[in-house]
Amino acid sequence: MPIEFFVDTKDAGTPFPHYWEKCVGSCHAIMGTRADWRDQLEKCHHELGFQYVRFHGLLNDEMSVCKKDASGSLYYSFFNIDSIFDFLLKIGMKPFIELSFMPAALASGAATVFHYKANITPPADYAQWETLIKTLIQHLLERYGLVEVRSWFFEVWNEPNLKFFWAATQEEYFKLYKHAVQAIKSVDGSLRVGGPATSINAWIPDMLEFCRQTDTPIDFVSTHHYPTDDPLWKNSELSMEEFFQQFEHEMGKYERGILRKMTGRARAEAGDLPLYYTEWNSSAMLPDPIHDETYSAALVAKTIADNDGLVQGYSFWTFSDLFEENGQFSEPFHGGFGLQTIQGIPKPTYRVFEMLHKLGDKRIRVNGGADSTVEMLAVKKDASLTLLVYNHNVLGAEIPAEQVFITLNGAIPSTTGLITRIDEGSANPKQKWIELGQPAYPNHKELAEIEHASLPISSELKAEPNAVGCILRFIIPPHGIVSIVLN
Numbered sequence: 001m002p003i004e005f006f007v008d009t010k011d012a013g014t015p016f017p018h019y020w021e022k023c024v025g026s027c028h029a030i031m032g033t034r035a036d037w038r039d040q041l042e043k044c045h046h047e048l049g050f051q052y053v054r055f056h057g058l059l060n061d062e063m064s065v066c067k068k069d070a071s072g073s074l075y076y077s078f079f080n081i082d083s084i085f086d087f088l089l090k091i092g093m094k095p096f097i098e099l100s101f102m103p104a105a106l107a108s109g110a111a112t113v114f115h116y117k118a119n120i121t122p123p124a125d126y127a128q129w130e131t132l133i134k135t136l137i138q139h140l141l142e143r144y145g146l147v148e149v150r151s152w153f154f155e156v157w158n159e160p161n162l163k164f165f166w167a168a169t170q171e172e173y174f175k176l177y178k179h180a181v182q183a184i185k186s187v188d189g190s191l192r193v194g195g196p197a198t199s200i201n202a203w204i205p206d207m208l209e210f211c212r213q214t215d216t217p218i219d220f221v222s223t224h225h226y227p228t229d230d231p232l233w234k235n236s237e238l239s240m241e242e243f244f245q246q247f248e249h250e251m252g253k254y255e256r257g258i259l260r261k262m263t264g265r266a267r268a269e270a271g272d273l274p275l276y277y278t279e280w281n282s283s284a285m286l287p288d289p290i291h292d293e294t295y296s297a298a299l300v301a302k303t304i305a306d307n308d309g310l311v312q313g314y315s316f317w318t319f320s321d322l323f324e325e326n327g328q329f330s331e332p333f334h335g336g337f338g339l340q341t342i343q344g345i346p347k348p349t350y351r352v353f354e355m356l357h358k359l360g361d362k363r364i365r366v367n368g369g370a371d372s373t374v375e376m377l378a379v380k381k382d383a384s385l386t387l388l389v390y391n392h393n394v395l396g397a398e399i400p401a402e403q404v405f406i407t408l409n410g411a412i413p414s415t416t417g418l419i420t421r422i423d424e425g426s427a428n429p430k431q432k433w434i435e436l437g438q439p440a441y442p443n444h445k446e447l448a449e450i451e452h453a454s455l456p457i458s459s460e461l462k463a464e465p466n467a468v469g470c471i472l473r474f475i476i477p478p479h480g481i482v483s484i485v486l487n
Helices: 029-033 035-048 079-090 126-144 170-187 204-214 227-234 240-250 258-270 294-306 348-357 429-435 444-453
Strands: 003-008 023-026 052-055 066-068 074-076 094-099 153-156 192-198 220-224 275-279 362-364 366-368 374-381 384-391 402-409 416-422 457-462 464-466 469-476 481-486
Touching (some): 023 035, 074 126, 079 094, 079 126, 294 374
Parallel strands (some): 052 094, 153 192, 220 275
Antiparallel strands (some): 416 457
C-alpha cells in the first residue's frame, strides 16, 4: 500500500523560523586560526545559512589568553581571540562564546581532557577567574563595540555534569557560573549569559533554582543531547562508564523521535527563557560510521521538523571533520561529527542542511502518512512550495522502501516539480570512496570523483491531474530524503 499525504496548496501557513541555522559547532578555538577551517566555515555560512559558531577552549593555554610572567604575575593576551572573531565578523558570522577551559595559570589542579589537554579544574582563586572574564569582556567591547557584542551569547563552560569535562561538583559549577555572570554584567548588564551547557538535557531545574535563590542572572538556557544518550537520559543514576558499557551492549539503541521527547521536556523546564541546544548530532560516539551516511541525513530532517517551535537555536555538532579532540583523523570517511570531510567534501548531512536552508518561512499543514516511517514537511517560499519527504527509522528497525502519493489540493493539473534525492545512490560520497578502494590519502583525481559523488541527483517530476488538483508519485528508499520544489 502506498503512503498517502494531502496538502492544501492554498493554506497560508504558519511561521517557520530557521532555528537550526542560528549556530553550528566546531572543534576547539585554535582551529579558527587555520585557513582550511576558515574556508569550510565560510562555505557553510553561505550555503547553509549558519549565523553563529560555537567551540570549546577559548581560554585554553594554546590560545595564550592568560599566562604568568617570570615574576609570577598574571598577564593577558587576546590576539588569537581577535584574529578568530575578526574573521567571523568579516564573513558575516558571530561567535557563540563558550567560556572554557581553565588556563593553567588559574587552575586549582592538573586534570585535563582531550588530545589537546584542556584543563577541566575550577579556578584556585575565583577573584582571578572573575578578573580574567571582566578583562576579556572589556576588551571585546573596546574592539567590537557595545551594539555588536550585545548580539553575541556567553555560555559558561561545557557539560559540567560529566566528570571528564568538570573535575568538581554541581555546586562548584554554579559558583563558577555566578562569578562569570558577575564579571560580564559588571561591564554591561545587557550582555546575554546562560548555561548550564550540560549533556543529556541535565541540570536545567537545578540551574534555574540556584539562580532564583541567589539572585543570579540567567538570560537563556543551554543544553546538549544526542539520540544515543537515551539510556543515560532515562536513568540518571548511571555513571558515564556504565552508560558507555550499556551503549556498547545495546549498540546504541533508542526509540524513534527520542530527540523530540528530550526537547519537549527541556522546553517545559526552561519556562519562559530562550532555549538553545548548543550541541546535537545523530550519535555522541566518535568515530561512528553513521555520521558519514544517509541515515544521519534522514534523522536530521525528521528532528528539524519535529522540534519546530520548541527551541530558539539548535546547533549541529560540527560543521567539519577538522577535529582534534582525539587527535586528527586523516581518512576522508572516518565517522567524524562533521558535515564535511577534512577536505571539505559535503556529506549527506550537509546536503540535507542545504535543502533545509532553501525552504521558505511558512509551514503548511500535512495530512496523512500515519503509522509510517515516511513523513513530510511542506513549506512555502514566495510563489513556490517545497515538499521535504524523509524515510527514517532507528538503527536495526524495519524500514522498507515506500511508494509515496502526494495529493495537492488546489494545484493546477499541469504542475511540474524538481525532485532532488539524498539516498544510497545520490549525494553519497562515501560510497564512491569505497569504490575507489578507500584510499587513506586520496589524490586530486580521486578527490574530484568523490566530490562529484556528493552532489544530489535532480530530475523533473510531473504531476498527474485528479479531481481536486494533482497528485505526485515516487518511491523513497530506506533512510532516503526527497525534496520536491513546485512553482
